[in-house]
Amino acid sequence: MSDLVEDLLAGKHSALARVITKIENRAAGYREVVSALHEHTGHAEVIGVTGSPGAGKSTLVDKVAAEYRDRGKTVGVIAIDPSSPYSGGAVLGDRIRMASNAGDMDVFFRSMSARGSLGGLSTATTDAVTALDAFGKDYVIVETVGAGQNEVDIVRTADTVAVLVPPGSGDDVQMLKAGILEIGDVFVVNKADLDGADRTVQQLREMLQGRSTAGHHGASESEMVGATAGADEHDAEDAWEPPIVETVANRSEGVDDFLAALSDHGDYLDRTGGREQQARDRFAAEIRTLLREDANRLLARELERGGGLDAHVDTVMARETDPYTVVDEVLAPLRECLDEE
Amino acid sequence: MSVEQEQDERTIRCLVAKVGLDGHDRGAHVIARALRDAGFEVIYSGLHRSPEEVVQAAVQEDVDVVGISILSGAHKTLVPKILDGLREYDAFDDRLVLVGGIVPDDDQAELRDLGVDEIFGPGASMAEMIRYIREQAPER
Numbered sequence: 001m002s003d004l005v006e007d008l009l010a011g012k013h014s015a016l017a018r019v020i021t022k023i024e025n026r027a028a029g030y031r032e033v034v035s036a037l038h039e040h041t042g043h044a045e046v047i048g049v050t051g052s053p054g055a056g057k058s059t060l061v062d063k064v065a066a067e068y069r070d071r072g073k074t075v076g077v078i079a080i081d082p083s084s085p086y087s088g089g090a091v092l093g094d095r096i097r098m099a100s101n102a103g104d105m106d107v108f109f110r111s112m113s114a115r116g117s118l119g120g121l122s123t124a125t126t127d128a129v130t131a132l133d134a135f136g137k138d139y140v141i142v143e144t145v146g147a148g149q150n151e152v153d154i155v156r157t158a159d160t161v162a163v164l165v166p167p168g169s170g171d172d173v174q175m176l177k178a179g180i181l182e183i184g185d186v187f188v189v190n191k192a193d194l195d196g197a198d199r200t201v202q203q204l205r206e207m208l209q210g211r212s213t214a215g216h217h218g219a220s221e222s223e224m225v226g227a228t229a230g231a232d233e234h235d236a237e238d239a240w241e242p243p244i245v246e247t248v249a250n251r252s253e254g255v256d257d258f259l260a261a262l263s264d265h266g267d268y269l270d271r272t273g274g275r276e277q278q279a280r281d282r283f284a285a286e287i288r289t290l291l292r293e294d295a296n297r298l299l300a301r302e303l304e305r306g307g308g309l310d311a312h313v314d315t316v317m318a319r320e321t322d323p324y325t326v327v328d329e330v331l332a333p334l335r336e337c338l339d340e341e
Numbered sequence: 342m343s344v345e346q347e348q349d350e351r352t353i354r355c356l357v358a359k360v361g362l363d364g365h366d367r368g369a370h371v372i373a374r375a376l377r378d379a380g381f382e383v384i385y386s387g388l389h390r391s392p393e394e395v396v397q398a399a400v401q402e403d404v405d406v407v408g409i410s411i412l413s414g415a416h417k418t419l420v421p422k423i424l425d426g427l428r429e430y431d432a433f434d435d436r437l438v439l440v441g442g443i444v445p446d447d448d449q450a451e452l453r454d455l456g457v458d459e460i461f462g463p464g465a466s467m468a469e470m471i472r473y474i475r476e477q478a479p480e481r
Binding site: 012013014017018020021024025027083087088089090091092093095096102103104105108109110111113 | 351352354373374376377378379380381382383384385386387390391393394397398400401402403430431432481
């Protein structure tokens with residue numbers, strides 16, 4: 001297993017690919033690998049790209065990766081697609097759009113499926129970003145359909161989040177409902193050559209003006225109120241105004257503007273200390289998630305030892321006891337342990 | 342003792358690749374869907390890929406199965422390039438390489454000698470292919 005880590009750090013592509021596979025499968029030993037990689041991370045700029053299906057995410061990511069390569073940078077891309085809730089299978093098609101980087105091994109493109117049953121997709125994504133970062137990628141782009149809490153969690157792993165809005169999708173209610181206004185640091189109206197693009201830009205601008213007090217992503221995470229108090233004060237005097245960029249990705253138009261907007265946001269993060277704050281928030285969230293998962297697993301094992309959940313359900317069904325009392329009983333040994341300290 | 346109860350829910354990943362100047366992808370689409378419905382994760386390459394692109398995809402996606410669809414008759418030039426590329430990136434040994442399409446008998450033996458694991462011609466059933474992949478997908 002440590003061979004795998006060494007090979008990855010030495011720049012071996014197949015080792016990087018295998019590490020991500022282990023992360024996805026949660027295969028034996030993946031934790032040790034990710035742990036070993038952590039000290040080598042912290043250098044990559046992580047960009048999240050989200051938007052509705054057909055907005056042009058993959059095409060834009062392809063052009064962005066190609067432009068970064070032209071500038072001599074290396075790029076990792078994680079593209080997340082849904083999987084079938086019935087068979088668990090998936091057809092991952094984002095790779096088709098990666099035409100500009102064909103055969104260029106220094107663009108490491110990896111498709112991941114949202115394996116429903118496993119849960120923890122955001123954990124897997126975070127770990128995959130860790131692997132790409134440790135491998136030495138200058139930029140890591142995480143691309144996902146923006147439709148739900150899962151995806152919002154995923155883009156939170158990014159330093160800068162770009163939200164793609166196709167023209168004509170712009171009825172106000174629809175966009176507010178999607179709740180993606182709060183997470184975007186940069187907005188992109190892609191396919192800007194289509195009718196209705198101007199109107200979409202206009203609507204976006206109006207809506208973004210209404211959000212100025214909502215804060216940027218990460219800082220608006222309610223769980224982290226305590227941690228972000230300092231950043232909020234800062235925001236008041238130097239708040240980030242999300243720019244709206246128009247692109248025609250399949251013709252590479254506006255890609256430079258988009259990269260400039262991403263880099264502006266990066267500068268903003270550096271200037272305000274937001275980058276460090278985001279990293280702190282992210283690690284806090286990650287620790288919290290892992291604690292919850294591991295504690296759940298411990299509890300499941302403890303339940304199993306006590307004869308499983310069914311026995312408890314039987315007694316609750318028979319009205320001999322109630323759910324609260326059951327929980328108290330199950331947790332009693334744990335509580336005793338803690339009180340002894 | 343470690344807290345984790347490793348789940349090890351291994352999902353078989355397959356690349357379905359169209360290589361070279363061959364625009365007939367109906368078959369590849371049917372196969373991609375059938376593999377998906379069998380619970381595999383399928384990475385579809387799109388049309389007109391070069392051998393280098395197929396290698397890049399096979400390595401980066403860390404697929405268990407590299408499925409190459411060729412109907413153009415160019416298998417004797419394109420398939421060896423892919424096999425060489427996989428070896429170059431140390432990604433040959435623990436991967437199944439399957440070829441689908443129209444491959445004359447004489448060429449079949451040659452491709453197998455070069456390292457192709459199985460060849461599925463016209464008339465091969467999906468069930469047969471899926472069973473083959475389930476049984477032969479290399480342990481990692």
